[in-house]
Amino acid sequence: MLRSLHLRAISPEAKKVGLAAFLSATAFAAVLGITAPAQAPVERSVAAPAAASPDSVELQLLGVNDLHGRLESPKAVRRETGGAPVDIGGVAALDAHLDRAERSHPGRTIRVHAGxxxxxxxxxxxxxxxxxxxxxMNLMDFDVGTLGNHEFDEGGRELTRLLRGGQRSDGGQFKRDAAGRKANTSAPDFEGVDFPYIAANTVxxxxxxxxxxxxxIERAGVKVGFIGVTTTATPNHVLDEYTERFxxxxISDTVNRQASELRRRGVEAIVxxxxxxxxxxxxxxxxxxxEIIDEAREMTGAVDVVIAGHTHSRLNTRVxxxxxxxxxxxxExxxxxxxxxxxxxxxxxRSGDVTAKSADTPTTWNDEVAPDPAVAALVARYRAALGGMGERTVGRLAExxxxxxxxxxxxxxxxRRLANADVAFVEGGNSRGSLAEGMVTYDELFEASSYEHQVMRMEMTGAGVRRVLEQQWEAEPDAPLHVAGPDEAALDDDATYVVAANALLMDQDQFTAFREYGRGVRPVGTDLEALEGWISSRGRETGVGG
Known part of the structure; x- marks a missing residue:
């Protein structure tokens, strides 16, 4: 929040909800112990910018990608072999790192994200x-961002609401609590995104x-043009019903058209x-x-930098x-x-051209910064609103x-168990994380299986089941499935089998057998509910077997 809060006296959040409400919220956070430490951690030095000539200026871009709603630290890692694990990430620490980096280029920094x-x-x-x-994100002072494939997870209507604000009203606003009761968990005063999004190749x-x-965006007398693009593989990651209007x-064809337009407008620095x-x-x-390396090779030389995302990789390369x-x-x-x-x-x-460029991708070690207090307070309020739901124990894993x-x-x-099916198919990318041995909380379970895709139950002939098994190897590249049920050799082509698969897997172009052979298709719950039921009923006694 460095630019909006130079002295950190009144945060952007206070401007939005009113000072009284903000003070009440921060007091509540203090009760939970989420406050800035009395003595901030020692900050490691940030290299000062090289001296610029009278004819040039150095700008700084600070970028983030693939946050996926990780408001709290996703993990602790060792900084060096044998050292103690240190938390990384979490939006309060991330914002503090961005603020610290910006201090090296006051008035010459642009904050961006890649979806x-x-x-x-x-x-x-x-x-x-x-x-x-x-x-x-609003508290973190982004200047511009673009769309990723997951912004489309719940369709164009919900994406538009997240951008523009308003309480959700499409029926999806209701969530069940620990007792199974439905509650509207969307805020009536939700304000939406308060910085620009760009989307050049999304129609x-x-x-x-x-x-x-x-x-x-102009900084220190020079202009930088930004073009936003999204992977063309987006339909492979989102249900058809949510992508059919888009x-x-x-990517490169779109970038080249937009770069020409930016240059026509007198912009030479293009990101x-x-x-x-x-x-x-x-x-x-x-x-x-x-993908982005292939597309960058096809982009005009007018493009200076590509801030990438999607593959969760660490990249710092030149094309x-x-x-x-x-x-x-x-x-990335x-x-x-x-x-x-x-x-x-x-x-x-004079020309606005980029004459030199360099990059690094610093790790957001939590022990290097004091968490931003307003962002930490926001996270604490939502953690309290869960009411202990995340800490509920689901079961115990023996391994x-x-x-x-x-x-x-x-x-x-x-x-397979949830659908009372003979066979179940799960794609390799069904899970978002691993589960450790021991007690499993609902928070941990949800993070490992956060898609909440509907599990569909249907009837298929043995020939149809066999065709699904064949199609996993016909894709390019192949798409191996995890299968629970009888071996292929035991299938009777003329017999009828009850089959379970999630809705996204059934939508995939390479698995046409589900649509060709499936009959009586209906939802029976979510993949999250299936995993919770399995662990709670079997994890306590028998580990992962059965």
Whole structure:
């Protein structure tokens, strides 16, 4: 909140809800012990900017991607081998890190994000329809952001509400409490996002989203143009009913058109906010392969920097321009607020051109900063509003469940049980995290299975079940499934089987067998409910078996 709160006397939140209400809220946070420490932790030094010539100025971009509603620290990691684990991330610490970084470039910093700030969120944000995360973003003083695929998780109507504000009223506003009672958990005074979003390659066929393709921001007498784009694979990650009104155009073609328009307007420094990513090669963040690298090669040389997202990777690489003159800097800062992008641009004051650029992606170690008090108070209020729901014990695991393997296997068994099915299919990306051995709280369970996709029950012939098994290997690349049920060799093609699969898996283009063979399709609950039922009924006595 550095720019809105130079002396940290009155926060942006106080301006929104009124000083009296804000003081009451912060007093409540103090009761919970969520206050800034009396003595702030020792801050590690932030390198001062290089001296600029009279003809140039250095600007700084601070970027975040793929927060996914992680309001609290997602994990603790060791800074060095043998050292004690240190918390990273959490929006109060993340904001404090951004504030600290901005102090090196006062009046010359722009804060941005590359999408997926909401969606697939933990209970603390998801239960309140990601309104807490939007409010946290508002306090963090972003200047511009773009859309990720998860912003579309609940459709265009809910996305528009998150951007523009208002209480949810589409029927999805009701959530069940621990006793099974429905409650409206959307705030009547929800204000929506208070900074611009841009979306150049997202086409809304109904014309209601209304987001501009670009944004021009001026600092220290120079202009920087931003173009927002989203992965064209978005329909693969979202239910068809929520994407059918949208189309995602080719990323590089879109960027090239918009870059030409920005240059026509006299803007020479151009940055792409891309919810599109890549993966490092052999652990080297300077070498990468993936969608955004391919698209960057096709982008005009007028683009100087790409702030990437989507793949939850740590990238800091350069892509050569196709004309052989110069390159583009491509950076991505992991996910969940565990790190942030810090990009420095030297611009010629006369031409506006970028003459030098560099980047790093610092980790958001919690012991290096004092948490921002207003953001911490916001998080504390929502944690209190859960009323202990997250701390409720679901069951006990005799052994841990890994996201990429055993958890998905157990999820398949759980969905088979929920649907009283003969066979259940679960895709490899069904889970968002792992579960550790021992007692499992509802918070932990929700974070591991936060999609809350509907589990669908249907009848299929053995031939149909066999076709699903075949289709997992026909995709490019293949899409291995976790299966609970009889071996393929035991299937009778003419027999009828009860099958369970979640709605998103059934929507996937490569798995047409569900639509071709499925009969009597109906929802029986969510994947989260299935996993909770499995752990609560079996985890106490028998671990993960059964």
């Amino acid at each position: 997926d700030m909401v969606g697939a969120s933990p209970l603390l944000s998801s239960r309140f329809h990601d309104e807490p995360t939007v409010r946290a 809304d066929r109904e014309g209601r989203l209304g987001l501009p393709p670009t944004r021009v 189309e995602w155009l080719d 792409v906010l891309a919810h599109s990513g890549a993966y490092d090669v052999n652990g080297d963040p300077g070498a990468a392969a993936g 050569a321009n196709s004309d052989g003159l110069g390159d583009k800097l491509v950076v 800062a992991n996910s969940y607020g565990a790190a942030f992008d810090r990009v420095r641009l030297t611009l010629d004051l 841990g469940l890994e996201r990429a393997g055993s958890l998905s296997e157990v999820a398949a068994r759980a969905q």
